[in-house]
Amino acid sequence: MMKTPFDVIVAQHAATVWRVCRAVLGVHTDADDAWSETFLSALQAWPNLPEDANVEAWLVTIARRKAIDVIRFRKRHAITVDELPERHSPHGIPGRVDLDLWAAIAALPEKQRNVVAYHHLAGIPYTQVAEIIGGTVEAARRAGSDAIRSLRGTIQPGAIQPGAIQPGAIQPRVIQPEDDSKGSAL
Amino acid sequence: MNDSILNDSILNHGISNHGISNHSTPSQDSGETERNTLLRLTAPTAAEIGALRNRLALAADREGILDVAYTTVDTPVGPLLLAATERGLVRVAFEREGHDQVLQQLAAKVSPRIVRAPQRLDAAARQITEYFAGSRTKFDLGLDFALSGGFREQVQRHLTQIGYGHTESYRDVARIVGNPRAVRAVGTACATNPLPVVVPCHRVLRADGGLGGYIGGLAAKTSLLALESATVAG
Incomplete structure (x- = not known):
């Protein structure tokens, strides 16, 4: 106790x-x-x-x-x-990298957003993240790296133009050739 | 929610690992750096967390699950920790007792449902501040002797009858509570008083006029006695 x-x-x-x-x-x-x-x-x-x-x-x-x-x-x-819940502008707020980042996280597909929440922000290992959100450990891991790829433009402030949309930061998914398996997975 | 989880695990079942392991371990170092950057950029401010903790304290009290509320109040004898159950003030602690350690003791002996919740201690904090300003000579607070009991509690309850600016000896107290030979036990009861200042164990001295001991240190005992005699004289 x-x-x-x-x-x-x-x-x-x-x-x-x-x-x-x-x-x-x-x-x-x-x-x-x-x-x-x-x-x-x-x-x-x-x-x-x-x-x-x-x-x-x-x-x-x-x-x-x-x-x-x-x-x-x-x-x-x-x-x-x-x-209705507030919706974030995907355009971000110039000069506020933190708000840009929250907006970019909000724009992620649900699974990627959950993986970012539980793995990257809460520090829970992928094996347990998979138990929490369901699905396989591999799928969670892949969603995590997809999410980070999407967020990279926002978390590297140098990569973002003031007031400009960073395509990588807001587009939910960048399909890579080696990600073919995802077509059937999602 | 269960549907999507189910679909995910069914659809992902049987996907081989090859091709995935390659891109999931590109460089651990940059992954860690990115995580640290994410944590830095998503850190809440102290004000944001402070507001949420205040809100939690109010809601917990309202729901009746705040077993022990605590706060600290600055005084001329240093910061005092004040803790209260729903029945009343349960602990007053000097800094030298180690406030973290005092909270641990409360968790073990009263309840671990402890939250910093100053609102429950508003009256106690105000009266203690008034006492140190010399504008209050009597505390009007509900007291919870949950940390005491038996002969110690009997002694401590008697201490509340010793008037402001007055003193008794350990021997006087033993006689008054009906156990004249228990002088040493009276000393122990004073030394383990869970509510110093409010339950005035500082008003108990040795029969020869010596200070005896004090949970807050002899300097604190001296300054409380000096405060009271100056207020009475003034």
């Missing part, structure tokens, strides 16, 4: 869960809601979590569940224009 003050866990993992929520849900108050719901659920369950549990993986799993709840809620309430 856990005997670590929960506050210590919040301090250690707040940023990781924040990145995961933002990557999955976008720069939106929904991401803040999912962050709060994640830590609230975790606080509730905290005393009963076994001492040897992988806390970060546990939190990320809760965050994923909360994000899915938010997405379901969005779909159910997407009747009026007011309640």
Whole structure:
């Protein structure tokens, strides 16, 4: 049973869960809601979590569940224009590489976005990422490298022209000749 | 959600690894650098995380799952950690006790559902600030003796009856709680007082007028006694 003050866990993992929520849900108050719901659920369950549990993986799993709840809620309430989620301009915001990057992550296909959230931002190994999001480890790995290829233009600030669209940063997928297998995989 | 996961794993099943291993390990180093860049560019600010943590504290309290709320307050004897359960103030700790360690003890002995939540400690923090300013001579706070018990609790509850600016000896206290031979146990009860300052163990001295001990250090005990005698005299 856990005997670590929960506050210590919040301090250690707040940023990781924040990145995961933002990557999955976008720069939106929904991401803040999912962050709060994640830590609230975790606080509730905290005393009963076994001492040897992988806390970060546990939190990320809760965050994923909360994000899915938010997405379901969005779909159910997407009747009026007011309640539609904010969409990001794929053009990015000149001079704000961080916002450009979040916009580029938001523009990735869902699987790539999830892999970026759980592997690159949360540091979870591909084997566990595959368990979390489903599919094979190879598919997760491939989605990860496709995503990084797409994001490369944005994460290397020198490669981006002020105010200009970096095609690699916003196009969901660059089909490479050796990626033929993906045609059938997706 | 399950449909897409299922489809993915079914459709990917049987795809051979050849051709994939080549492009998944082009250069580990540049992969790490890219990950670090991603982490740097996606880092939240302290203000963003601070706002979310405040929101969490309020929601946890509202949901009734905030077993221990804590905050710190600056005083002339250094920062004091204040912790409260839903029943009342459960711990006041001096910096020399190690605030992280005190939180660990609270987690083990009361509950690990501990969150920094200053709102629950607003009254305690205000009254302590007023006490150090010399404008308060009596605390009006709910107290939780969950960290105490038995004879120690009996002694500590008596300490709240010793008036501002007054002192008693360890021997006086032993006699008053009905166990005149338990002078040493009274000393232990004072030394393990979970609520120093608010439960005024600093008002207990040795029969010969010596200071005795203090959980916050003798300098803190001296300054609390000096504050009270100056306020009473003034």
